[in-house]
Amino acid sequence: MAAALPAVLLSACAPATLVPAHDANASRDTLYVTNKRGNDLSVIDLESGKEMRRVETCANPHELALSPDGTHLAVACYAGTRVDILATAGLEKAASIELGENARPHGIVWHDNGDIYVTAEGRKSIFRVKDPVGPKPETFEFSTGKDGSHMLAVSPDACHAWTMDLGSGTVTLVDLLTRRAPRSAVVGVEPEGIDLSPDGTVLWVSARGSDTAIELEPMTLNVRREINVGRFPLRLAIRPQGDVAVTSNLADGSLTVIDVATGEPVRTIAVSSPEEAQTRFQVTILWSDDGQRVYVAETGTDTVAEIDYASGTLLRRIKVGDGGDGLAILSAGAHGAD
Template sequence: MIRFLLPIGLFLSACGAAQTAAPELGTSSAIGTMVVGNKGEATVSFVDLASGEERARLETGDQPHEVAISPDGTRAAVVSYGGTTIDIFDVASATRTETIDLSPNARPHGIVWTNDNRLIATTEGSGTLTVVDLSDNDVEAVETGQDVSHMVVVSPDLSRAYVSNIGSGTATVIDLENGRKLRDLPVGAAAEGIALTPDGSELWVADRDGMKVTVFDTETFEIIAEIGVGLGPIRIAISPDGSRGFTSNYGDGTVTEIRGSDHRVTRVLSISDGVEAAQVTILFSEDGERLYVAETGTDTVAELDVASGEVLRRIDVGRQGDGLGISPVVIETD
């Protein structure tokens, strides 16, 4: 653990103290509910996107780092990174309906809810990728053979999963149809942020310590591009139309915009107030017009207007709000 946690400590000493920005007020045309895993207090927030108001806050398992929304938008899955479970919540009623135990697989983190009703999660503590069939809660796991398997994305045809491994500096390719590992792709010092283009043809992986993004062709596994970005790129989000991608740069509170057509950096936007904001997860709205940025150090989520690059508002959530999911469902009122 020392190996990959050390650079974050270096960010703190290198960047110095920063003042937390005051919340910006505003409303949004967005409709639906944002679900936020508050890893510092073992809760999940349900936020009405139109008003920015938190409508409910419920208990979860230990360290709810990441969130996945069901394909129909009605449910949210929240991992317990400090344990072995995944909690399922009904969004409309903001209630926990089920807890799934993944044992002996441990420390679930990155998670995807697939269109065929499976949960696919990295289980970092056991060095596995765990697959849960929600029709019968059958649990199967594939060993990654890598160190600190942290985040996961799944191809549009559901045939493959790609896992970023921080400690090994690689991305693992897993055949989901046959439940076996195919290969490891070298990325750099600390592979963490990971994303697929909407058509599944390109895999983007961020080297957090190397301050770069490597783009792979998913047919040949050849490197298409290597792109220098900001300090500590910890997450990647690609727009729904594939025209652009953003890295969340933990070390300086910026996001770097990369054009999808030629992999060139087009903008660097200052979103959060330096490293003390602890900017982590980023997530596009379904229409691609907004980018939501989790600021775990200030217990807020910034809403960015993608076209203008302006922060429209900051939404208050629980302590160290990190994992984000957006549902089109609006929470029921009394």
């Protein structure tokens, strides 16, 4: 008779249904941007496009994630060993989660079940942080066994996670329930970007060295299709509505739009010219919740480009701090808006 699984692992596949709290006084959308060279966080009023505040963070902050109820932000401290959590109301530090020697946390997801999942690039692992803003947060480490586990996606039921492993050139599937050995596959050349469809059935990755985007079967990692996109596709993000994905093409300043159903590229959105792209250094991309806007961090010029998705029009460039990279949006009415 098989031994019973520990309760902590069983709970990994039992996402809570969280109902966001609301604040009647919050009337504007807020963009948060981690500035990796400035070691701080920009707080942008999206109605005006103006920076309202800038607060100090840890050294070299990269990715960040917003809690499901909008009350907290989690910042991956890439030059260090911890995840810092800030309250969106006031931006005071609410917690600091230590991940251990040489962690170098990067990719981060704050799941609907309330837990945080984060890559620890220097430890070849993923961490799950349970009850991150509670009185006694708990951390659980899952090995990827691969070098440079960098970006991250987590299934809707929190049973599985996928990493892009820069050093090994692989995508890795990690079982968060049974801890069976991770499964890895070599994909493209220098794969880095990754995203999972909202229903968990479609996994896309981007390979910056081969200028391709690749659709994988999530559980087997078998390649379904591989397509050519723009030059040096550093990131990939699927629209919240699940119909299209976009790649952030650093070398030519464009976004390639991919039809998720057919796997075909359907259009290219020019964010900057190929000449401008060499200095803008386009990196992270983020969709608005309604899928009408795409935000693109241009870390070389300390700007975030706002694009109207339907028309492909560049609406404006928003000035942020030194080396703006990680992005998160707190929608109007969510509790804790600054």
